[in-house]
Amino acid sequence: MGGARPTMLDVARAADVSIKTVSRVVNAEGGVAPQTRARVNDAIGSLGYRRNDLARSLRTRTASATIGLVIGDLANPFYSRIARAVEQRVRCEGSLLITASSDEDPELERELVHALLSRRVDGLLLVPAEADHSWLQRETRRGAHVVFVDRPARNGPADAIVFDNVGGARLAVDHLVGLGRRRIAVIADNPELFTARERLAGFATAMAAANLPVDQDLVRAGVHDAESAREVTIDLLRMAHPPDALFTANNRITIGALRGMQAVARSVSVVGFDEVELSDVLGLTVVSGDAPELGRTAVDRLYARIGGDQQPPRLIRIAPRLVVREPLWGIGARKQREVGLERTSAP
Amino acid sequence: MGGARPTMLDVARAADVSIKTVSRVVNAEGGVAPQTRARVNDAIGSLGYRRNDLARSLRTRTASATIGLVIGDLANPFYSRIARAVEQRVRCEGSLLITASSDEDPELERELVHALLSRRVDGLLLVPAEADHSWLQRETRRGAHVVFVDRPARNGPADAIVFDNVGGARLAVDHLVGLGRRRIAVIADNPELFTARERLAGFATAMAAANLPVDQDLVRAGVHDAESAREVTIDLLRMAHPPDALFTANNRITIGALRGMQAVARSVSVVGFDEVELSDVLGLTVVSGDAPELGRTAVDRLYARIGGDQQPPRLIRIAPRLVVREPLWGIGARKQREVGLERTSAP
């Protein structure tokens, strides 16, 4: 803070005790005469002393009481819900959270990770951009604690907490099939991305299970933002033989698809992956994982590691749920029911 | 990170140079023979050395390269958009951002501020919970740099960047009046909150300017979450003499109001304050401030202060815009136009 903050020594002088006594009082160590303690506390109060946690964690060489979180984009509600849950859990442990957005850029992500490690965070939560993460091994070997969130990393030597994307995609497709849809299109992000890949796989599996052919014209991958999703949707709906349903594989894509449908004033059944604000009002059916639970589970794993857990890295899958809403626009009460999957955990 | 990370001394020994030479290389100070530098870099590489920024900023007694941001709730898209913008700007300065949610709890907020100050953040961005902030003066006097975001704080001795809430509310009401609405209801948060108070004031002003009477039954303040907004909306719509329009004074309230309208299958014109995801698809007209601009402006002020700016605290108002969309549900292309206000700045 730049200013002239008083130090323990200042307090010690003001209270006419040694610096160590001040330290004892500040850290509530006990073994200080009530009278002395009072004098020290007075000095602390009148000087406005506040312990310097930087110096503290330098000396204790442990517990900077800071956790780092690197995500794709904090402005994406999916990530900010995770961040919020993480923040809350981290705070229960008396720590603070540094958040950083990588824009899914591997280069930037690595920079951010290094910056956080230089700051000696106690642990790191990472939504890995799709790229090799073997470089992280050097850090984990040196004692850095890392947990991956939402997707595992290639060669990433750490636990990962992810959703059951395959199962979720199957829930979505099965639902559409149940509604009698047969020409189901899927719009997904870059298949290099773990989540997109799995959701596409789940789509294919479910279609096969339903004995439905997959028209490759209806499989649109590599769609990264809402605007592209909008364009792709318009393109799909203007096909000679358009799809009768859409599986939109993440929240940005769902939003773009809705805009696209609106643009061509044409509607098909939609099931989206990820919750979207106001989806209840829109009567939008989604498959959605519990983002806060994802965050909390990740923090718990991280603290387990920090606490000395030495097990081999685990992949923990959290089951998403299908939230069925009436797929119609208009005003009126909506029914809503949920279909679940089991939560699984594998080594 | 707990482990046995190598220090400069380890590197120095490995490269057979002094610790100071390592420091020079690490900080790219120059004045090192290329040959020596190479040896040091080799050692750094093979040891996996990483500078300890905690120790560094302890010694330099400046620039922990960390900024703190305390907001109400990181999971609220309005705040997460601000956080994202702040994060981005902060990173341009080579710093990282610690985010913390206060839940609008003055007690918790103060705890978080203290934790951040103990960590010697270079500056603090604060969305103040409505409560006296004179306690902050002691900190600012000691050199802490603070900027308030979204609302000023009572007795808060610092710059504040806020939206022109009065003007925004007037834009909203004027728009409804222009549509021929006369019985306009307002749903707002607790009037203790600066933004709610100003928006209510703007509502009253605009109604008076339009020569419309304000039915106190249609003024509903103290509505803090979406669920209460939903209930209030249902209540309003079921009145013997219901309103023909709603001004919903923040994003959570807007969402709740839409749910309420849906629940009673009854629709009135709505203008909301704050942008809401998918409002374009819903054809929802809103008054909305540019959250990223708010964040960026705040960071700029903060760095100006950190840089030594000594002017008396300023209140900077950013003008929101009215985004008009066709207030109808259904599918079809939407028109959209914007109405602006001037940005103002006052001492």
Added chain:
DNA sequence: TTGTAAGCGTTATCAG
């Protein structure tokens, strides 16, 4: 071009 010594604000150790 390189090295030595001191010190940032704490806590740990070991005496009184």
Added chain:
DNA sequence: CTGATAACGCTTACAA
């Protein structure tokens, strides 16, 4: 119960 004194890992003088 209280206090010197030495670290923690780094940077800032100031020498060599």
